[in-house]
Amino acid sequence: MSKFDDVQNDIKATPGLGKSMAKWSALGAVVAIPVPIVGPIFGALAGAGYAYYKGKKKV
Structure with a gap:
C-alpha cells in the first residue's frame, strides 16, 4: 500500500476526521x-x- 492509501484508510476508519478536515480546509x-x-x-x-x-494525535 502507498502512503496515499494509508491516509485514505485512516480517514475512513476515524469517525469525524473527514468532517474535521473539511472544516479546517474551508477555514x-x-x-x-x-x-x-x-x-x-x-x-x-x-x-x-x-x-x-x-x-x-488523539488516536
Whole structure:
C-alpha cells in the first residue's frame, strides 16, 4: 500500500476526521484568500493537514 492509501484508510476508519478536515480546509482557504491564485489552494491543504495531524494525535 502507498502512503496515499494509508491516509485514505485512516480517514475512513476515524469517525469525524473527514468532517474535521473539511472544516479546517474551508477555514484555511478563507484565511488565505488575500494571496492571489494559489493562496486558497495552499490554505485548504494546510487546513486539512492540520486537521489530519490533530485527529491522528488523539488516536
